[in-house]
Amino acid sequence: MDLSKIISVTGKPGLFRVVAQGRQALIAESLEDGKRMAVHASVRVSSLDEISMFTKGEDVPLSQVLQKLHEVEKGKASVDPKGDVEALYAKLGEALPDHDRERIYASDVRKLFSWYGLLLKSGVFKEKEEKKAAGEEKKAKAEKPAEGKAAPKKAAKAVSGAAKAAAPKPGGGSKTKATPMRKGSQRGS
Numbered sequence: 647m648d649l650s651k652i653i654s655v656t657g658k659p660g661l662f663r664v665v666a667q668g669r670q671a672l673i674a675e676s677l678e679d680g681k682r683m684a685v686h687a688s689v690r691v692s693s694l695d696e697i698s699m700f701t702k703g704e705d706v707p708l709s710q711v712l713q714k715l716h717e718v719e720k721g722k723a724s725v726d727p728k729g730d731v732e733a734l735y736a737k738l739g740e741a742l743p744d745h746d747r748e749r750i751y752a753s754d755v756r757k758l759f760s761w762y763g764l765l766l767k768s769g770v771f772k773e774k775e776e777k778k779a780a781g782e783e784k785k786a787k788a789e790k791p792a793e794g795k796a797a798p799k800k801a802a803k804a805v806s807g808a809a810k811a812a813a814p815k816p817g818g819g820s821k822t823k824a825t826p827m828r829k830g831s832q833r834g835s
């Protein structure tokens with residue numbers, strides 16, 4: 647799952663998808679309602695790809711936690727993020743059994759489950775499944791043996807045709823014209 651384009655903006659509820667990047671700001675689109683807004687450089691932004699969860703051992707990236715939660719829930723919605731904290735910790739325990747409860751605050755768990763709900767509604771998990779299916783189709787086509795020997799010849803012709811088109815034409819070199827410069831047009835004269 648690619649969460650590099652999904653961000654959380656300080657002071658704004660919900661999650662946003664980065665649409666474009668300008669000189670002074672990011673253009674982000676809300677996952678909830680699709681409205682776009684400018685996120686200026688002075689605002690703190692966190693990419694979900696950079697966030698990780700505390701465990702008793704190594705920290706686990708948020709993408710892996712969300713994917714595991716998606717598998718545990720079998721692609722359906724999870725518990726209510728505004729519900730009982732103990733139920734949230736129990737569900738987190740199913741997805742991430744070795745989580746460090748002392749270092750993961752209740753607000754972090756609530757945020758995790760609200761983000762999971764937003765990502766599920768916006769179709770981020772479906773995009774991953776579609777990309778996986780498309781990758782398997784490409785792999786199956788690549789493994790399929792070529793029928794006859796006509797296909798390689800066509801490919802060779804296409805390559806040679808492309809090489810001809812890219813090659814410079816004889817005698818067609820560009821010549822630049824030298825124009826005499828007048829004394830009045832020079833800077834500083």
